Amino acid sequence: MGKLATREAYGDSLKELGDKNQAVVVLDADLSKSTKTVVFAKAHPDRFINVGIAEQNMMGIAAGLAASGKIPFVSTFAMFATGRAFEQVRNSICYPKLNVKVAATHAGLTVGEDGASHQSIEDISLMRSLPNMTVIVPADAEETRQAVEFAAKHNGPVYLRLGRMAVPDVVGEGYQFAHGKALQLADGKDVTLAATGIMVSAALEAAKTLAEEGISARVLNIHTIKPIDRDAIAKAAKETGALVSCEEHSVIGGLGSAVAEVLAETTPAPMERVGVKDTFGESGTPGDLLVKYGLTANDIVAAAKKAISRKA
Amino acid sequence: MADKLTPEQISDLQAKARVIRRNIIAMVSEAKSGHPGGSLSATDILATLYFAEMKVDAKNPQDPLRDRFVLSKGHAAPVLYATLAAKGFFPEEELLTLRKINSRMQGHPSIKDLPGIDMSTGSLGQGLSAASGMALAARMDGRSSRVYAVLGDGELQEGMVWEAAMFAAHYKLDNLTAFVDFNGLQIDGPIEQVMSPLPIPEKWQAFGWNVLQIDGHDHQAIYAALQEAKAHKGRPTVIVAKTVKGKGVCKMENAVDWHGKAPSQQECELFIQELEDLDD
Secondary structure, eight states, X not given: OOOEEHHHHHHHHHHHHHHHOTTEXXXXXXXXXXXXXXXXXXXXXXGEEEOOSOHHHHHHHHHHHHHTTOEEEEEEEHIIIIXXXXXXXXXXXXXXXXXOEEEEESBSGXXXXXXXXXXXXXXXXXXXXXXXXXXXXXXXXXXXXXXXXXXXXXXXXXEEEOOSSEEOOOSOTTOOOOTTOOEEEEOOSSEEEEEOTTHHHHHXXXXXXXXXXXXXXXXXXXXXXXXXXXXXXXXXXHHHSOEEEEEEEETTTXXXXXXXXXXXXXXXXXXXXEEEOSXXXXXXXXXXXXXXXXXXXXXXXXXXXXXXXXXX | OOSSOOHHHHHHHHHHHHHHHHHHHXXXXXXXXXXXXXXXXXXXXXXXXXXXXXXXXXXXXXXXXXXXXXXXXXXXXHHHHHHHHHHTSSOGXXXXXXTSTTOSSOSSOOTTXXXXXXXXXXXXXXXXXXXXXXXHHHHHTTOOOOEEEEEESGGGGSHHHHHXXXXXXXXXXXXXXXXXXXXXXXXXXXXXXXXXXXSHHHHHHHTTOEEEEEETTOHHHHHHHHHHHHHOOSSOEEEEEEOOTTTTOTTTTTOGGGGSOOOOHHHHHHHHHHHHHTTO
């Protein structure tokens, strides 16, 4: 049921955006074939800048371009964009609130065989802790396309988290990306599955399994981690009484933490976090990794039952 | 503009530099913290840039056609603030709010706080990348804007500086001119002892830059180097400017301790007196 990887959608969207908007420039650090910025580079060679293997410099160059009125999209693997160049993103981009879009591909465990050194499972945590930064994790190709368009229009730094693997379409026809608003994909009354990125399709699958057992699950696609949709989460807590966060990221600092913060501050409810449990990953196929590290629809089903069992 | 400054222009720059130096001492002393040594070493470079070379307008600080300046060694913020005040970007009195709560004079330069600041800096090694981005943007837009950056010599120990150096040469950014404020001292001691970045000119040469070496306190030499940089096509220029840390105040000159120490009120008065005596 795989359709398209979000990074593929990113490359195509970027090219289209470049056709319409002359201010858009794209930077890459010697990974343009993997990040798919090569599609933009072919169409707009005069607005594509390869900085070589130098991610820190890339962030600074983008800051200078943005300070001069350009809309730079910088692309590399999530590990290097957020980990290696963290301080550059913080001090040269977010602090001066410059209009730079950090599009990070190969996020999460499903980069696969490259193993722990390339599996970025801390990036949401790092990026959402930065003032002025907007954090978006698209769930499928269409959402990626619209997120890229939104990022170009939004004035300020944006982090777009993209994946390597093909993912099924989930947002459906006539979809309209709404910044900071969770998208309800299924309604339910017993539990809410709040998912982001590639875990949205797993959450939908889990909801089906739960329905077969008579448990009704609401599914929220939390595509914008920051600003997070506090209203939708509080409402879900009130109306379903239990939640499960689902992310291809560490359970520390990412979506799970963001949701827990909202619950604690608004509507306390039992919650379980599906994600990588404070450990590094390893080499393997994406499918095997998702099983081994507990990120499958079955894991979500189990977490949902546990959350429900904790209801007062 | 001519390649040489007239004697009147030179004496005007010297007067400007004295005002800037006095304000550096006064503001750091009032703040009770800050970086006087590296501010005083870069004073003549900034005075020459802002009063003899750069196209900037205090009444229109965001003019897209302006020249840009990036103080990569952001801890020398006092020299930048004092220069911008002298240029009319904001009232001189405001300098005394340096590092205080609710002030626009942040400990390190911030775009969002102060007109005339083209890039937020403070964490070493990041400024040349931003300056390169600005130079590239000017070229993409067909603007004649030039971009200037001032780096510290100790700052050359940051690897990112060399990523930017490689980039600017590769992209032939001849509208970019960098200064290395070569005063030879960093917080923990002489640069050769802490972690030698020497030889500095040869390193930039190897990275593909046009390299000039001057006395960083000679306004005529600074000006001539700027003209040479402008005339040089196809490569960015770095001006390695030999300077004296703490220049202008005997007690501070070449003294490691004055990298990041504020003068007491008594010292402040003495130092300012010393600078005023130069006016005679």
